[in-house]
Amino acid sequence: MTFVRAVVERDLKLYMRGVVDLIGVWMFFGIAIAMLPLSIGPDPDILSRIAPGAAWAIALLASMLSLERVFAPDQLDGSLDLLLLHAPSAHVLVLAKGFAHWLVTGLPFVVLAPVAAIALGMELRGVLPLAGALLIGTPALSLIGTVGAALTAPLRRGGILAALIVLPQTIPVLIFGTAAVSETLMGRDSSAYFSVLGAFTLAALALAPYAGNAALRAVRS
Amino acid sequence: MAKALHRLANPARFLRIASPLLPWIAAGAAVCGGLGLWFGLVGSPPDYQQGDAARIMYVHVPAAWNALAGYAGLAVASAIALVWRHPLALVAARCIAPIGACFTVIAIATGSIWGHPMWGTWWVWDARLTSVVVLLFLYLGYIALLHAFDEQETGERAATVLALIGAVNLPVIKFSVDWWNTLHQPASILRFGGPSIDPAMLLPLMLMAGGFTLLFAYLVIIRMQTELARRRVMALRRAALAVSQPGDA
Numbered sequence: 001m002t003f004v005r006a007v008v009e010r011d012l013k014l015y016m017r018g019v020v021d022l023i024g025v026w027m028f029f030g031i032a033i034a035m036l037p038l039s040i041g042p043d044p045d046i047l048s049r050i051a052p053g054a055a056w057a058i059a060l061l062a063s064m065l066s067l068e069r070v071f072a073p074d075q076l077d078g079s080l081d082l083l084l085l086h087a088p089s090a091h092v093l094v095l096a097k098g099f100a101h102w103l104v105t106g107l108p109f110v111v112l113a114p115v116a117a118i119a120l121g122m123e124l125r126g127v128l129p130l131a132g133a134l135l136i137g138t139p140a141l142s143l144i145g146t147v148g149a150a151l152t153a154p155l156r157r158g159g160i161l162a163a164l165i166v167l168p169q170t171i172p173v174l175i176f177g178t179a180a181v182s183e184t185l186m187g188r189d190s191s192a193y194f195s196v197l198g199a200f201t202l203a204a205l206a207l208a209p210y211a212g213n214a215a216l217r218a219v220r221s
Numbered sequence: 222m223a224k225a226l227h228r229l230a231n232p233a234r235f236l237r238i239a240s241p242l243l244p245w246i247a248a249g250a251a252v253c254g255g256l257g258l259w260f261g262l263v264g265s266p267p268d269y270q271q272g273d274a275a276r277i278m279y280v281h282v283p284a285a286w287n288a289l290a291g292y293a294g295l296a297v298a299s300a301i302a303l304v305w306r307h308p309l310a311l312v313a314a315r316c317i318a319p320i321g322a323c324f325t326v327i328a329i330a331t332g333s334i335w336g337h338p339m340w341g342t343w344w345v346w347d348a349r350l351t352s353v354v355v356l357l358f359l360y361l362g363y364i365a366l367l368h369a370f371d372e373q374e375t376g377e378r379a380a381t382v383l384a385l386i387g388a389v390n391l392p393v394i395k396f397s398v399d400w401w402n403t404l405h406q407p408a409s410i411l412r413f414g415g416p417s418i419d420p421a422m423l424l425p426l427m428l429m430a431g432g433f434t435l436l437f438a439y440l441v442i443i444r445m446q447t448e449l450a451r452r453r454v455m456a457l458r459r460a461a462l463a464v465s466q467p468g469d470a
Contacts, residue, residue, distance in 0.1 A: 147386065151366060151379045161369055165362035165383055168355055169390050172397035179404055200393075211386050214303070218378035219370070 003087060004096040011100035014073070021066065026108050029062040033116045044121040051120035052181035055130060056137075056174055058116075059109040063141045064166060066105050068159030070097050070149035075220070080153070084216070094212030095205075098139075098146035106138035122185070129184040133197060137177040140201040143208035144169050150215035173200050230307050232449050239442050246442070250435035257428030265421045277335045279425050283433035285328035285353065291321030291437065292356060295363070296388035299381040309445075311377045314384065315367055316444035320437060322360035329353055348402035352395050359387045 015022055036054055037047055074080035087093040113131040116122075122130070148166035152158030180193035229235050261279035268275035295317045302310035332350065333343045344350070363380050370376035 151383060152369070154375070155369055158369070161365055165366055168358040168362060168394070169386065171355060171394050172390075175397045175401040179401070207389070211382065214382045214385075215379065218382045219375055221375075221378075 003092060004099070007083065007093065007096035008100045008103070011097065012103065015069070015100070015104045018069070021069070022104055025062055025065045025105055026112065028065060029058055029109055029112055030115065032058045032061070033119050036120065048121040048123065051117060051122035052126065052130060052185065053178040054120060055113065055116040056134075056178045056181075059134060059138065060141060060167070060170060060174055061163075062109065063101075063105045063138065063145060064163035065159075066101065067145050067149045067152075067162040067166070068157075070101050070146055071153035071216075072149070072155070072158055075153040080220070090213040090216055091209035094146055094150065094209045094216070095143075097149075098143040098208060098212075101146060101149075102139050102142035106134075106142050109138060110134045126181060126185045129181045129190070133177045133180040133194065136194060136201060137173050137197045140173045140197075140204040141170055143201075143204040144173075147208055147211045147215055150212045151219060153216065154219050173197065176200065226301060226305060226307060230305075230309050232309060232312075235309055236446065236449065240446070243439065243442055246435050246439045250432050250439055252432075253428050253435060254432030257425045257432050260428060261425035265425050266419070268422075271339060274335065274338050277331050278422075279429045281328060281331040281335055282426060283430040284324050284331060286430055287433050287437050288321060288325040288328050288353065288356060290434070291317055291324060292359065292388070292391070295321060295360075295384050299384040299388075302377075302381050303385065311374075311381065312445055312448050313441065314381060315377060316441050316448060318360055318363050318367065318380075320440045320444070322357060322364065324433075324437065325353060325357045325360060329357065346402075348399045351398050351402070355394055355398065356391075359391070363387070 033055065036050075036058075040046060040050070071080060074083060083093055084090055110131050113134055114127045117124070117127045117130055145162070145166050148162040148169075149158070151165065152162045155161065176193050176197045180190050180197055183190035183193055229238075257279060261276055265276075267273045295314050298310045298314040298317060301307045302314060329350075332353075336345070337343050363384055366383050367376045367380040370379065
């Protein structure tokens, strides 16, 4: 536990050192939401109908932007060797890395959800479900993303490749995350969608450490 | 089973077994494909609803089957490579990937060509079509990761892990896409087939499926032969270099 805390604190400190990049990611989320009405048109009917899906898709894309910073810098300066040496197991390290990634590029989207909802003309009763769905679903995105980051750790420009291999794997989260919000907005019982979304996050929590461990072993030897 | 696998880990032994088989596989693919084409284009009746357009099924369906089976093969080869550190399984996996991707593209393209006269559109976001597109993305991701590393072996090991992640996730993705498709009721489209398929159509379909599968196997073995030969050339070059410049080796 102390190891997890130390890694998360260290990662957060490193993320904050390059906070401009992070603000860039959060701004990407806001700007991409703002671009949508410009390309699709200001019709409130259309915008409010696509709002849940748009917010989810953009959150997904934004969370891919910083994958390059999860493992690659540590691999480059050798600190990944030290981290793995001190970790109780590589699985724990993967979990800690995923959690730190979620804190800076998952949780902020939950906070920004009301802004996205208002900007896209979503009904206000959809704000809470959107934030809730993002809160439940984005950890899965960060965990799957961490595995992708591990697979591309030694690459100089692994960010795009990581996004490329991670995006297809996140389709279930995207589908059920959007469905949870839009079903709530249509006044139907959406608890099943939230449950499935939670199941994906729990499954990612259980499986990502093993996949991440295998990935780190595969690319570093 | 494991023992038989280990026997095949020796590339020379693999080539001794595979190379003589190759002409037979090629002949089988040609015979099955030729017969299948004849029965499919000439010897079978046109579909009562779709007319002659339905004949593209004899290419489309076997390609789609092989696209899926190819990914299964990729996953099995990757699992064997990961568990038993089987060197030839790594070679097999990397040789399957581009061929599987090609068959996926064939399935999508022929489906599109078939869809245009039948559904009135080249593309609909139907559950099956979407799943096949995702399959193509999985293949392409595998190939991209395979070639991203300077060291060939690192790329192979990384791609192996990715193939297994994809294999575990694929059923979940498929389930999600099916769910998504029933959630967003698509415009009603004409669906292929009824409860059963006429034997006159089943025969060419099965022949073509056999032909496609043999063709797949043929291409994979050819690629594996080439890959093994290439590695041998590389090793020989390295050895020659070590002899001429002993200081660097």
